[in-house]
Amino acid sequence: MGEEERDEGGSVPRVVAADQTPQELVSRAIAPVKKEFLRPPPVRSSAPNDDVSIPNENRTSVLAKEKKSKRQLKRERRQEQKSAKNLCPVIAKTGDVSSCPYKDKCRFSHDLEGFEAQKPSDLEGQCPFVKSGGSCPYGLACRFSSTHEGGVPSGDCNGLKNSSEVNGLSKDVQKLLWKNKMSFSKADAKLKSLSLLGPSKSKRNDLENKEGVDTGSNKCDHSDDSGSCVVTSDSGSKLECPAEVMKDDDNGIDGKCESDERCPLKRRKTEENCSPKEAANEENCGPMEAENEGVTEKIVERSCTKSEADDIVPETDLSTKSEAEDIVPETDLSLKLHSREKKLIDFRGKLYLAPLTTVGNLPFRRVCKVLGADVTCGEMAMCTNLLQGQASEWALLRRHSSEDLFGVQICGAYPDTVARTVELIEQECTIDFIDINMGCPIDIVVNKGAGSALLTKPMRMKSIVEVASGTVDKPITIKVRTAYFEGKNRIDSLIADIGSWGASAVTIHGRSRQQRYSKLADWDYVYQCARKAPTTLPVVGNGDVFSFVEWNNHRTECPELATDMIARGALIKPWIFTEIKEQRNWDISSGERLNILKDFVNFGLEHWGSDTKGVETTRRFLLEWLSYTFRYVPVGLLDVVPQRLNWRPPSYYGRDELETLMASDSAADWIRISEMLLGKVPDGFTFAPKHKSNAYDRAENG
The missing domain is CATH 3.20.20.70 (Aldolase class I)
Structure with missing residues (x-):
């Protein structure tokens, strides 16, 4: 055990024998904390009502009762969305109940009095948007609304126009991607020049449902012994079948729901990743937006020049165009920078x-x-x-x-x-x-x-x-x-x-x-x-x-x-x-470390929002980070400096109460630190770190 690195989801040896030398501890990959800071061995409780005495079958049954189906969770989310705590963002920004353009058809609550009655108390400090010299886009929903000028929203719904964040996805491009109408002229030309481009998009659906379809120069053969589809070209070489490529869906990473795959129009932004600007755009989408989703083929990518647009061949005309007209001319490809001529970093x-x-x-x-x-x-x-x-x-x-x-x-x-x-x-x-x-x-x-x-x-x-x-x-x-x-x-x-x-x-x-x-x-x-x-x-x-x-x-x-x-x-x-x-x-010092956490919280509120949803998203990511920071052992407490990454910290006291709290491996103590920065957690709040690395000798790892 001594020489292995701490597993990211595993247990940590929190007790170290005081008679061991620093060299012996280092050889066992345990941080050599000075003896005067080590905690004494804990006394194990043998109470009959202790959690360890609960039979495994009872634990399983309790967990089974708490599990809910996806349909039930979706129903609860819809009901929660119409509750008073989810105030319409337009009303929150203006303070006027009649300001929402969707009236009764709005999918958010218009109960302003109910929202104010259940809204948690404001947090200490100043609104991060006002502090940066702008106007808060969350208005009454902001958890720092008391610090707004006059205590009321300014009515400016475009407070994020001067945001210092870039690389947002425009609605027009997103709709083109949803409808699979985005043109990739450069990529397709390069793929074709390397003989990596399969059949056109209009024939991909046929390949998924029909075997042995002749697609021009390539033929699809689904009878490969390996069970995977291959494309046999005229030269006899086997390529990846585009039908199988299209099936390759990497959804599910970090808890993404399968429902994201079914209908693009039903995709929703997650509170973990959406910026306030994106959230505002999402929230302002009313029920009539679906009528305006028809994106004509006149919309092409914004950076596409006229000459590039002229080279794009409509899908319906692929069968009638010659091969010379189907791709970007050879002279255009030769003008592209060679990898050695690119601007290197x-x-x-x-x-x-x-x-x-x-x-x-x-x-x-x-x-x-x-x-x-x-x-x-x-x-x-x-x-x-x-x-x-x-x-x-x-x-x-x-x-x-x-x-x-x-x-x-x-x-x-x-x-x-x-x-x-x-x-x-x-x-x-x-x-x-x-x-x-x-x-x-x-x-x-x-x-x-x-x-x-x-x-x-x-x-x-x-x-x-x-x-x-x-x-x-x-x-x-x-x-x-x-x-x-x-x-x-x-x-x-x-x-x-x-x-x-x-x-x-x-x-x-x-x-x-x-x-x-x-x-x-x-x-x-x-x-x-x-x-x-x-x-x-x-x-x-x-x-x-x-x-x-x-x-x-x-x-x-x-x-x-x-x-x-x-x-x-x-x-x-x-x-x-x-x-x-x-x-x-x-x-x-512990105070300097706390100031770094405060900076993270301020940056998080600017990124995820200063309303209750943004506050709790910031809290979640702060707790994820704290599940790593407790492994740090202060330099002044070590017999051997510097600390190595594979050293497991023993249980020790810090030089002050805050440093001791930051050294705890308990999620309850991490939550206490978050409450110092973001106020009390909501009722029923729970947290478990998302990251857990697999053991070294797992069977599926070979």
Whole structure:
């Protein structure tokens, strides 16, 4: 047990024998806390009514009673939406009951008196929107409404026009994606030039229901022994069937409901990811909006020039057009920048904050920017969800104005899906680079053929990188792991070719997919890959960077490395960026740590909203973050400095009451910290951390 890293959902040894030396504790991967701060062993309770005495069968029955069907949950959500606490946003902004244009047909409550009667008391502090010099878009619904000028809403419904966030999804583009009418001329031309483009979209539905359809130059044969559909071209080579590509749906990540797949018009933004501007747009959609959803084919992508639009061939005319007219002329393709001619990003020596699912949201990235991060990257977004126009997935691409060097990370299993996604992102978003995740170990991603699954298919990796880099002018970077299975490293054999595929940089996480996050990262192998890489391909290392000492050691031992990507180290102590820049071990006080949490809360209220819904969303993400920060052991309490990422903290007292509270591994104490910043939690509030890494030797991991 002693040498294994703490599992992210597992137990932590909270008691350490006081007679052990610091060296013995370090050898067992336990943080060597000074003896005067260690807690005494707890007294185990043997009361008959203790929770551990409840039989397993009784626990199961209790859980079964609490489980509700999706239909019942949907019914409860609709009833709750019409309750008094869900006041119409138009009325909340104006304070006038007659201001809603939808009157009785509005899907929100118009009971202003009922809303004010049940509204929780205002929070301490000032409204974040008023503090920033703007007007609050939430009006009476704001939990800081008493700090508004005159105590009443200003009536300005456009308070977010001057928002410092960009990369929102426009309604016109979203409707085109919903109706599958978005044109991807650049991606399709590049796919065709690489012989990766399957049949036209008009024939995809036939392929799903009919076997052996002749689709021109390619023939679909569903009788492959592997059980997967393949396309046989005239040259005899087998390609991925586009019908199967279209079936590849990565929904379900982080709790996304299957109902998102059924009807695009019924998709709803989730409170976890939607910004206030998006929420306002969603809430202002009345019941008559469906009548205005007819988007004509006159609407084309906003960045499409007239010459590009002329090259787009309608689907109905594909059968009558010659092959020369069907694609972009060869001369146009030759004008595209070669990967080596693109504007490259100099990663060397820069502090790179890794894309972090759930916790690496925009408010957290803002905190890291304040503390010294140079490069930031958005949370991993699934290509299929982006192409479906899911607002919750597009929210992962949002960028704050303080992020001066920003990239987005996408994940997809097939070249055509990735190519169309990068073209769409380049058109709709303001970014500096696009990172393709080829190392995600999550089961639901791997089972779709994306993430770490691509490590077993190097030819598909090549196709994805080639088509993505050939479609857009933005730099394309990739993130990989050492291998899929432990002991079968393969990136060193591919590193010489990755640059020729078109990648502008590669990040290597020093663990295999099977390893997940257990054991220490294999930096020796990362060094080996960096030395084999061509000089034109920057290599970024990733894994276990938790102090400026480790950062310096990687620079010394392998000068070929461009930089290190910092992931969990930033979750546990985001001031690691300050430590690296100032070359010191910062013995940060509990008060300074609380101020960092206050900054996160203020940034969260600006991003998710200052109404009750936004407050509770901010609280949820704060608690997710606190499920990591308790692992930090203050420098002044350690016998050996600096702390290593795999050290498990024992149970100890802090130097003050707040530091002791921050060291607790109890979710109840995390909730107490959230109440210090966001007020009391609602009745019936519960919290369980979302992230739990799998054990090292799980059967499904090989």
